[in-house]
Amino acid sequence: MAPRTEAPPLDAILDEMPAGSRELWSHLEQEFPIPPDARGLFPIAENVLELKENIECLANQADEDFSHLIAWAEAVGCIPLESELRQLPALTRIRESSGAFKSPLHGYNGTYPVWCALWWRHQLDPHSSHIPGIYKWLQAHMVVAHILLRRNEVHISKDRKPGWKDSARRIRCWHEARYDWVFDYLAGDISKPEYLIGALDELTEWLNPADHDPRRMGSMQSSDVLGQRHGIPEFKNNIAFAHGLMRPPEFEGGKKLNKNKGKRGPRRIQHYIYPDHSYYQVLSEYGATEVSWGGRMGQIKLNRPDEKIQTELKEAGLDPDEYDDLSNVELDIGYLLGEEDRDISSESEPLPPLSTIFANARAKARHVAMHAQRLSVERRRIRLSEIRLIMSVLEELFHESDRSFRLTALLGAVSLVTGTAYQSVCSMVVLRSLTRHEKVRHLAFNPDHDMWIRSLFYAPIRAPMGQEMSGKQAVEMSPRVVFPDVWGVSDHLKNEFVQELIEFSINPRARIQPFRSKSWRPAAYLRKWDEKIAERMALAGLERRWQKIDNMGDVLPSWFAGLEEGAHLENRLLFDRPDPMAQTHAYYTAFQRAELAGYYANELGGLAERLDLPSRDSNTHALFASKASCVTIDESWVGNDRAPRVEHLKAFMERVRAKAPQVGSPYHRRDMSRLCEQHNWRTLYVGLALALGTGFRSVRTPVTDLTAVHEASQTMLLAEKDQWDGRHTRLVVLPEALVTLVKAYRRHLSQLFLQFPVSFPLLLKVPATKNRDRSRYGSAGFHLDLRRTLFFLAWQERGRWHPEEFTGATLKKHCDAIEPDAWPVANAGRHFLRTYLTHQGVAATAINAQMGHWSYGEEPWTPHSAFDPVQFRNEVRPALDALMEQLGFDGRLP
Structure with missing residues (x-):
């Protein structure tokens, strides 16, 4: 065995790093063990920077901070390229007599397995293959899981070091191109820990020796394939333990506990929250309450779409903030316990029973919901008497002989x-x-x-x-x-x-x-x-907040906030x-x-x-x-600059009606092109009317069932917003012309399928992208009944017409075929309707109910709401009827 190349002292490395690196290094070592001589330092630090996006993505999912790891790698990268340290083989790579390079970490793989696994990179070119990208995700998962387990103090087995030696060995082996078959099982949404765990399970099953016949293995050696099974279960379990997706095995001191010993049952790990346990604890740093149900621990906070989905929403003209999940309320622990002056310390203190805490939290959450309604009787809103007192004090001071007093009072009046x-x-x-x-x-x-x-x-x-x-x-x-x-x-x-x-x-x-x-x-x-x-203001009896000049600018906003419930704009x-x-x-x-x-x-x-x-x-x-x-x-x-002009929409609808094929004698079955063309025009016409009349969101199949229109009240339920509990399902009022138009379109669909060939499908398989559909059908896709929904017909290369799902994107595509950008964004109908109803003077609460734009505490259709559906219809329908008449919709199909 060749002797090890000597590494420099750690102080020599830290001296060439930026100021503060010593503390950063010491902090990182507590969660990510580094060899004392930092062997392989530069390639590993460079690899961590390449894994930055992957690590940050996993950190966001785990709601943890890994910035110190990235900062450490950046600090190492600040060492000058001309430094002698970058020429040392122990910190980079060892060159053998044959000219090949090898890792300087021989002998460290057992004691620092994760550190050593980061030295390797996949052999294939990342620009010509997707496999290096998957390999980077595996390394990122390994680093994040390793730090999370140490950070959460989840001790699985002290003598086996939670299987990291076998896991890291498997990651090191897979960097070679001859193991590219492994990544066929791992391809997919590997950024999700749940997906990776399932993929590793499938790979482990496939590598079961009982399922393989060496005579049918082809060019792959059976020992080479089956040997890859070692380390995969450990890697999968460590990821599951780190993200709370699985309960770790109950080890204590390297020996498995006897579950049948003792009357009280098996002993439980002190630092792990089991699925059958609920708890609360005080976070001294934030003064908030952290709650856990079923072992899934997480601070109460706002859930919102990720950045990729937010970009797609903005391109379609949808507001990403509209998709925030505001179902939970974060409560201060003092406010929750009724002891707002409570001194929160890290020492254990007796707290009320768990049931008392949860009952109080429910009541407080309801109190917050009531505050969100911003009623004119709220005490936090300024009173008319308080405005009078403020103005009288400013008036008195303005007439002082000292000009500085006059200007002070004048500036306060301008602020007010x-x-x-x-x-x-x-x-x-x-x-x-x-x-x-x-x-x-x-x-x-x-x-x-x-x-x-x-x-x-x-x-x-x-x-x-x-x-x-x-x-x-x-x-x-x-x-x-x-x-x-x-x-x-x-x-x-x-x-x-x-x-x-x-x-x-x-x-x-x-x-x-x-x-x-x-x-x-x-x-x-x-x-x-x-x-x-x-x-003077204190002597006048004003509250402390209205005595400060900094709060003069809040007087009128406070007054305007309670003029009408829901009128925030x-x-x-x-x-x-x-x-x-x-x-x-x-x-x-x-x-x-x-x-x-x-x-x-x-x-x-x-x-x-x-x-x-x-x-x-x-x-x-x-x-x-x-x-x-x-x-x-x-x-x-x-x-808003996405709202179409009324004049433009009126002219555009006239063009749509003019271009639509006129209804003449019954079509011959062979005249399919004309039949499908007329259907597309009618679908476009009805789709535009629904978009403008209901303001539906430009998502996949916003209206799945046209028979859901309630003709007696001229309303319809829309559930196109993705919420697991359906609390954003809304009741929309329909203008009379639109109800008549939908009935005419349904008759058109009945006649259309009588003229189609028998082979034409009645159902269209579409993805179930919303909880509205997943909760109903319980699968990743469902079948749309084409006899009761909107759909377009598209021409296939083989000379056949096939149904195409109605979405906001397809609606805009057909509009652009008539006039480019005539429909400015896919969600233009929603922008237009809110603007139009506001311009017509419709009450803000009615507009919010029609559009589904309510906030926490403003829900119109919850059991605690006093929102009147009859008054709601009487408020909105006249404006909608006027809109349909202005745009030329009379209930007849073109």
């Missing part, structure tokens, strides 16, 4: 009436134009029209539509919200900064100018507020507040700027009457005085 934070008010600018799209990141003011201007850069969060579509197919967007100064605060701004405004007005080239003078001192105004105004757009309950509404709604400004002006006008504010004409000195606005805002929109 615009719903803008104090820091942004101090950065306010003067803007000459209401239509130009200057990039203003803070509040702006137009002195010519007395209008407040706020730029929206983050609503909605997505790439804008192309210029060729904006304003033609889709509504034209403006990045600004404008609303009038109906309380006259801007008059005092112009008086205080008259010289600056004069300079601005005489400079025609200036479009933006900061609203400040040479004596501008925001920090001094903040001190004045803390010294005097906050004290106006508050978000006017005051640019990041509201999770309005996120989906903003994604699908285009708001007319004139209507938004009118909404603001009407509400503040009503507040002025209730507060008995004087008019500006009768009192020019008051800080707050009602003032009429006579500015006309041209038609322009803000928010």
Whole structure:
């Protein structure tokens, strides 16, 4: 045996790594054992970086953090290429006399098996074969499982080191190209631990010696194949133990426990949560409660689609936030136990019985759900009396002789009436134009029209539509919200900064100018507020939160939040507040700027009457005085830029009707092309009507059964959103013309199948991609009855027509064949309907129920809801009937 090549001391390696690497190395060694001399360091660190995406994917599934492993590999990579360490064979590879290279880890495979297995990479070129990619996943699974087992202190067998020696040996062997047959069993969704465990089970079964006849093994040696069985069960079990998918065997000190010994049954592992055990524990770091049911442990949190699915949803015009699972509530442990001042420590303390905790959690969750409804009677909403007190204190301070007090009160008043934070008010600018799209990141003011201007850069969060579509197919967007100064605060701004405004007005080239003078001192105004105004507000009896200048910008948003239950969008757009309950509404709604400004002006006008504010004409000195606005805002929109224009849709539907083949004499059975062409036109026509009338999501077969229309109430159930418990199934109201159109289409289908050949299928096998279908059929696919659903007919190369599933993508494809981008995105109907109903003044709660856009606590059809279905139909149906009439849908097929 050749002598080992000497490795340098560890200190020599750490000295050439970046600062802080010593602590990082020490931290990693606790979970990932590294040889004292770090043999094979550089190839292993490089391989860890190549496995970065795989490791991060598995870490996200396990809800664990592996950033320190990646940071360690990056730190090793910072050692200069010209360093002498990179030339040492012990840290890289050993060159033999024959010219071949070999691993420097001989003798370490038993003591550091996982470390050694990371030195190897697959022999095949990753650009020409998929096998190296699968090999990388195996290495990533091995590393993640190894760290998870050590991190969770799951001790399986102290003397066998949980089978890592055999597992790592198997991974090392499979890097050779002659074992490519192994990867035929592992190909698939190998990123999922559940899939890999099943694939390894199949591979182990196939490698059973009893199932193989050496005489029929072909070119593969039976000993070579069957020898690969060793280590696979250990590898599979370690992955299952690490991810909580299987109970580890009960070992203690290397000896299996006697399950029949003792009256109390077998002894259980202290650190493992068994499937029949439920528990709760306090997380000292976060102060939250972690709950486990059936051995599947996980902190209560929000579940959302992965990044790949989110990208697909955005391309189809679907809001990824709409698919968040908000069924659970995270509760603070003090709030849950009724002891909000409880000092949480790491020491064990007696806690209430488990049943008491769960009952209390259920009640608290219901309490959170009620808070989410944002009713006008909520105590957290500001009261009219509190607004009156705030305005009276500001009014009093504004008339002080000290100008700094006047400016402080004036800035507080601007923050109040615009719903803008104090820091942004101090950065306010003067803007000459209401239509130009200057990039203003803070509040702006137009002195010519007395209008407040706020730029929206983050609503909605997505790439804008192309210029060729904006304003033609889709509504034209403006990045600004404008609303009038109906309380006259801007008059005092112009008086205080008259010289600056004069300079601005005489400079025609200036479009933006900061609203400040040479004596501008925001920090001094903040001190004045803390010294005097906050004290006055405390004496007036205001809550502590309304005494701070930082909270003046929350006064009107708090008032607007309770004006109408479910109306979250106006508050978000006017005051640019990041509201999770309005996120989906903003994604699908285009708001007319004139209507938004009118909404603001009407509400503040009503507040002025209730507060008995004087008019500006009768009192020019008051800080707050009602003032009429006579500015006309041209038609322009803000928010969603995916909503098609009504005029464009009307013209497009006329083209669809004009192109549809006219109904004449009965077709001859041989005239299949004309028959199928007319069917596709009719399916497109009815599909567009359903998309515009119901706002269904552009998923696979959004409407599986057209006979599910309830004609008496003219409603239909839609369950196209993927939820395991069906709680997002919604009842949609149908306009009368659409109900008649669906009945006509069903008659068309009955006549169509009478003219088809006998060999034409009546059923279409489609994937069951939603829980709606999987829960009903219990399989990965199901058969659509073509006599009661929408479907297209596609031409096959062999001269036959075959049915094609109706999806959002196929709907857009057929629309693009008539006019490119006539249907801007696959989900355009959903964008249009929400925008149209909002423009027609339909109540926000009714729109949310029709679209399925409710949040936690706002569900209209749960047992605890008081939502009235009759009032809901009366609210929505007139707007839908007007829409059908406007677009030319009269219930007849073309």
